[in-house]
Amino acid sequence: MAVDSSLSERKLTILKAIIQNYLETGEPVGSRTLTKYTDLNLSSATIRNEMADLEDLGYIFQPHTSAGRIPSDKGYRLYVDMLMEDKEQEITERENGLLEKTDKVEQVLRQAAKVLAANTNYATMVSSPVNNRNTLKFIQLSQVDTEQIVAVIVLGGNVIKNKIIEVGETLSNENLLKLNMLLNTTLNGMSIDQITLGLIARLKEQAGIHSEVVGHVLDAVAEIIHVEDDMEIYTSGATNIFKYPELSDKQSAQEIISAFEEKQQLADLVTETLASEDNHGIQVYIGDETPVKTMRDCSVVTATYELGEGMKGTIGIIGPKRMDYEHVMKTLKTLQSELDAIYNKEPKE
């Protein structure tokens, strides 16, 4: 990650100027423009020479002869890693307290996606936290109808699931009570891995004639834990990509928007982000670095937030490579800490 030794101070300045200018305008930038843009007073000819070097080194390229230069992926990477300054830009709309304190996680996340999109003009996504579904906190069976009972299952992290179980028999109140006792005393606080076949057999035995119900309940538990795809992903501003000509031709637009609708690819992205070691940092994927194929022409910036009890989620921004990285990263950081704060500091009301 050390700077290429062949990069003089001046080259860096020029590269930075090129990129910044390109971020603003989206147009290839020529030597003429740069003479005004940089503080170093150089003629266009000199700058041309430097640009030729930079092109040889692979940091910039020309879309065609006789056009100005555009940063390459490598150029962007260098920029993000080294050249970028921390912009102390503030987020508009609801200065501090971006997020209203709603107690529905879902709504907060939806809103987060929206705020993010509104603040950046890119497409955004927020994943619901992936809970560490490995401890069973509580189970409660209740009779709803003569032939239906509802099983409420609370997992670590206060994730509540329920499932209706059809039973042939009508359970008496006391039997239900007994079953609840049985289940809770045996299973509460237990990690999933600890629930073995032997344990199940023993449970069923103890349940006696109601072993069938116990079977159903355990099935429900198993199912709930296995449902992989229940990670929700909220998106917003997918149509923002139309604002960037380089992404808004039919082909690209269709692919990207499809990814946003189907969400599978976004889920992969989340998985990837969460797997990465550099958690609680911010990750920037430029062009081909992106784990999602359909976003080869984009840049993707993601951050991880934490909800306590090991529950983590991802917020992310997808936009053109000429993205305002500084602003985006700043905004992500803010939102990230807001989310962290909302849920960790004060589980208020």
Add this chain to the structure above:
Amino acid sequence: MAVDSSLSERKLTILKAIIQNYLETGEPVGSRTLTKYTDLNLSSATIRNEMADLEDLGYIFQPHTSAGRIPSDKGYRLYVDMLMEDKEQEITERENGLLEKTDKVEQVLRQAAKVLAANTNYATMVSSPVNNRNTLKFIQLSQVDTEQIVAVIVLGGNVIKNKIIEVGETLSNENLLKLNMLLNTTLNGMSIDQITLGLIARLKEQAGIHSEVVGHVLDAVAEIIHVEDDMEIYTSGATNIFKYPELSDKQSAQEIISAFEEKQQLADLVTETLASEDNHGIQVYIGDETPVKTMRDCSVVTATYELGEGMKGTIGIIGPKRMDYEHVMKTLKTLQSELDAIYNKEPKE
């Protein structure tokens, strides 16, 4: 809804031919083409005369002089109402049994949207059933943590909701039991409108020192009932609109896709459909007839399905006005009855 008396048999034939041809090609259709297309043997000149009449009557129009004719909204309307034949087209992909029998409603609906999109090449939406949230079937409070209890609330139609309630005090088991008894004996089977302020006061009184908890529970009930926006809408194939040039310019595409992402407008559409008297029929909105402003250039076809216990949902298709109405309506009908069947016949497993 009677046919305009000025429409001769021949004019109808020609109109139908124009529309069918336009549906296929998407190109304005000229008199020359029609000579081959219709069975009546007429010269192009004659047809031109008839076309001029049809244009005067408002059924077709020219995008510009010296172009062929295109059906107007009025023309499409006539076609859908009278001219269209029932195409006995079968749905591809999984002939009968379009939908796998999953017990998760959500998944079935998601899949329904996908199947629909795959079969039609239009954008599709499926709304989750709107339950008649007007009776309280069951309430269960359970202690989860020292300071948290979870309230499980079952509404008519077996809609289960839960909410975590933070309590300052730790409730003893028997108190919890008493509260449960109190709540259930008082509230079960009660319609929402019956829960008056007086009743609430009485309840709280009876709860004694735990009146606060009761208050929270009732708040939760109120909230759950009021959450309007909890109608889920699943979409698929939004990007299909790119297949139709008349909808895929940036402006339109952006609007339509936004509507699909934000979903609010789709929700309005659903509400509108459900409100309409002609339930269990199929509704066709052509162009301006659409209740959703952003879809003025589209046609929208919707159908209502029923899940028993008065729970209804909507499936819909959004596409260009030159939509294959016959196929779409056929497909919608099939899916509609599949959904009806799955949930009404056999609430299996």
Add this chain to the structure above:
DNA sequence: TGTTAGCACTCGAAACAAAGGAGTGCTAAC
């Protein structure tokens, strides 16, 4: 040796022109 001025050259974008052709409306004859 690094910098700069000058110049010929490239190549896309925009403007313009011409050709082609599908389709029309109208008239006159059948």
Add this chain to the structure above:
DNA sequence: GTTAGCACTCCTTTGTTTCGAGTGCTAACA
């Protein structure tokens, strides 16, 4: 009432030209 014929319209396509931004290179300069 139907049809052939014709002049006319106007969009689409294609080609040509022009324009200018930007380049690379060379030669002169400090």
